[in-house]
Amino acid sequence: MRKKKLNLRYYSKTSLIIRGVISIILLVSICLVIAFKDQISKRVYNWDKQITDPQFAVHYIDVGQGDATLIEFDDGKTMLIDCGPKSASEDLVDYIKAQDVEVIDYFLLTHADSDHVGGGVRIFQEFEVANFYRPMTRSLSESQPADYPQHTTLTYDEVIKAFYSEEGATMFYTSSQLQPLSGDNYTVNFLYPDKAYSDTNASSAILKIELGSFKFLFMGDASTTEESKLVDKYGYQLKCDVLKVGHHGAETSTGTNLLSHASPYYAVISVGENSYGHPSREVQNNLKAFNVITYNTLTDGDVCMYIDSGILNVGTDKGKMIDYALICTILAMILLITWGIPDFKIKKRSKPSIENKNKI
Numbered sequence: 001m002r003k004k005k006l007n008l009r010y011y012s013k014t015s016l017i018i019r020g021v022i023s024i025i026l027l028v029s030i031c032l033v034i035a036f037k038d039q040i041s042k043r044v045y046n047w048d049k050q051i052t053d054p055q056f057a058v059h060y061i062d063v064g065q066g067d068a069t070l071i072e073f074d075d076g077k078t079m080l081i082d083c084g085p086k087s088a089s090e091d092l093v094d095y096i097k098a099q100d101v102e103v104i105d106y107f108l109l110t111h112a113d114s115d116h117v118g119g120g121v122r123i124f125q126e127f128e129v130a131n132f133y134r135p136m137t138r139s140l141s142e143s144q145p146a147d148y149p150q151h152t153t154l155t156y157d158e159v160i161k162a163f164y165s166e167e168g169a170t171m172f173y174t175s176s177q178l179q180p181l182s183g184d185n186y187t188v189n190f191l192y193p194d195k196a197y198s199d200t201n202a203s204s205a206i207l208k209i210e211l212g213s214f215k216f217l218f219m220g221d222a223s224t225t226e227e228s229k230l231v232d233k234y235g236y237q238l239k240c241d242v243l244k245v246g247h248h249g250a251e252t253s254t255g256t257n258l259l260s261h262a263s264p265y266y267a268v269i270s271v272g273e274n275s276y277g278h279p280s281r282e283v284q285n286n287l288k289a290f291n292v293i294t295y296n297t298l299t300d301g302d303v304c305m306y307i308d309s310g311i312l313n314v315g316t317d318k319g320k321m322i323d324y325a326l327i328c329t330i331l332a333m334i335l336l337i338t339w340g341i342p343d344f345k346i347k348k349r350s351k352p353s354i355e356n357k358n359k360i
Contacts, residue, residue, distance in 0.1 A: 011343045019338050026335045033327050054306040056186070056211040060244070061095050062297040062317065063088035064272030066115035069218070069244065070096055071209065075183045079106040081207070081218055086118035086155060093119075093126050095302070101127070106181060106188070108133035108174065109159070110205040110220030112151035120159030129169045134160070135203055136173045136196040148173075149198040174205040186211050191230060192222070201247065202226060208240065214312055215239065217262055219246030219253065227258040238262045241312065242305065245269045245287075249279020249296070259290045266314065268303050269296035 011019065057072040063084025071079040078101050084092050096104075107129045109117050123129065138150040140157035163169060172178060174190060181188040192206035204220030217240040219227075227246070230238060243264035246253035248271040267287055269279045279296060287294050295303045301317030 015343045022338050023335055026331050026338070030328050030331050033331070054308045056214075056307040057099075058211070058216060058242070058305040058307075059095070059099070060268045060270060060295075060297060060303040060305075061092060062272075062301045063092055063119070063270070065248065065274045065278070066118065066272065067110070067220075067248075067270045068092055068119065069270075070099065070101070071211075072099065072101075073183055073211075074185050077105040077183070078103065079108065079181075079188070080104050080123065081108050082110055082116040082220075083107075083119035083123050085115045086121075089119035089122040093122050096127070103128045103130060105130045106133065107131065108205065108207075109135055110174070110218070111135045111200045111203050112137045112139075112153070112156045113200050113221065114153055114155040116221070117159050118155050121162045124159075124162040124166050129163075129166055131170050131172065132163050132166070133172045133174045133178075133205070134163070135200070135205070136175060136193060137200065137203060148196045149203075151200060191234065192226060194229070204246075206230065208238070211307055213310060214241045214307055216242045216244065217264070218244040221247040221250075221253075223247065223250075223252040224255040224257070227253070227255055231257050231261050234261075236261050241265050243267045243292070245279070245283065245294075247278075248274070248276075249283045250276065251280035251282045254283045254286055256286055256289070259286055259292070263290070264292050266305075267292045267294045269294065269298075271296050271298045273298070 054072075055074045057070075059070040059072075061068040061070060061084070064087065066084035066088060067082040068084040068088075069081040071081070073079070080096070083089070104123065104127045107123060109120065112135050135151075136148055137156075138145070138148045139160040140150070140152050140154065141161065142150070163171060174193070176190055176192055176194050178190040180190070187210045189208045189210075190205065191208055193203045197203040201221040201223060202225070204222045204226065206220055206222055206226070207218040209216045209218065217238060222230075223246070238258070238261045240262050241264060243254075243259075243262055243266070245267050249269045254267075269283075271278050284294070295314070295316060297303060303317075304315045306313045306315070
């Protein structure tokens with residue numbers, strides 16, 4: 001079968017010129033989109049020039065089924081809240097180094113579960129840690145404090161041992177009795193736990209961090225039981241702009257009681273492929289009911305929030321590839337349509353009738 005070829009005779013001269021000009025513009029546009037894909041993605045997500053030197057930056061890092069958040073303060077100090085599972089430790093280190101971070105001023109583990117502490121050994125190996133905030137939980141090799149429950153996993157024990165080998169680092173047990181950390185334009189408040197609990201999730205550290213005029217609430221793996229305690233104690237002081245959803249969106253967290261008092265504009269769920277059903281349908285419905293714009297690291301990758309000049313910009317990692325690929329696809333489709341539209345000014349030559357054929 002003979003392949004059909006584009007027959008330029010069916011286009012008028014004017015039509016060819018117009019189609020040619022449009023084609024050149026589209027091809028140049030596609031090349032520019034590919035060449036400047038990063039800049040285009042930043043614009044799509046409202047990332048402008050201020051991301052090169054923001055006042056504050058909050059990075060919800062994609063570590064799979066686990067938690068890790070890096071905060072860059074306006075005075076140059078940094079804070080790392082949790083460090084994901086051990087399997088993601090190399091990616092976590094690479095991400096932090098990509099932000100030109102060499103010193104972690106505040107390294108905090110919300111609780112002792114391995115999906116929150118697994119990368120701790122690599123953090124101590126790769127960065128200078130000034131202050132270490134650990135759970136009110138003893139590790140396998142510790143006998144003190146005797147009244148603290150013991151978490152017997154090797155992962156948690158390895159992290160605690162790594163701390164003791166870190167020179168110059170100061171250790172604190174996380175509780176609501178800790179004094180706030182602060183700078184000229186930020187405050188880190190420790191809201192919970194109020195005491196040591198045998199259940200690791202019940203002992204999760206909960207933080208409220210104020211960066212300029214924006215408020216962030218970090219819930220660790222707290223359940224609705226801990227949320228109720230918070231509401232009873234703090235009420236509408238829990239109001240925040242961004243909620244770090246508790247326990248990866250498990251159905252036992254992020255209840256309507258918390259949401260009605262915190263009233264977040266954004267929510268971030270740190271989650272990976274899992275068999276637990278995270279994030280649960282119930283939590284997703286709760287967030288929708290309160291009109292909360294929600295991101296999660298499973299579908300969005302790294303979720304980054306940059307604050308400068310009173311503006312909060314949000315960007316995601318996986319969205320970048322989708323943006324420029326989609327733009328290129330649309331432009332290519334327009335190019336094909338440009339040459340597929342028939343030239344209505346050209347009339348097809350009529351077939352000779354049988355009578356005319358006989359005359360010939």
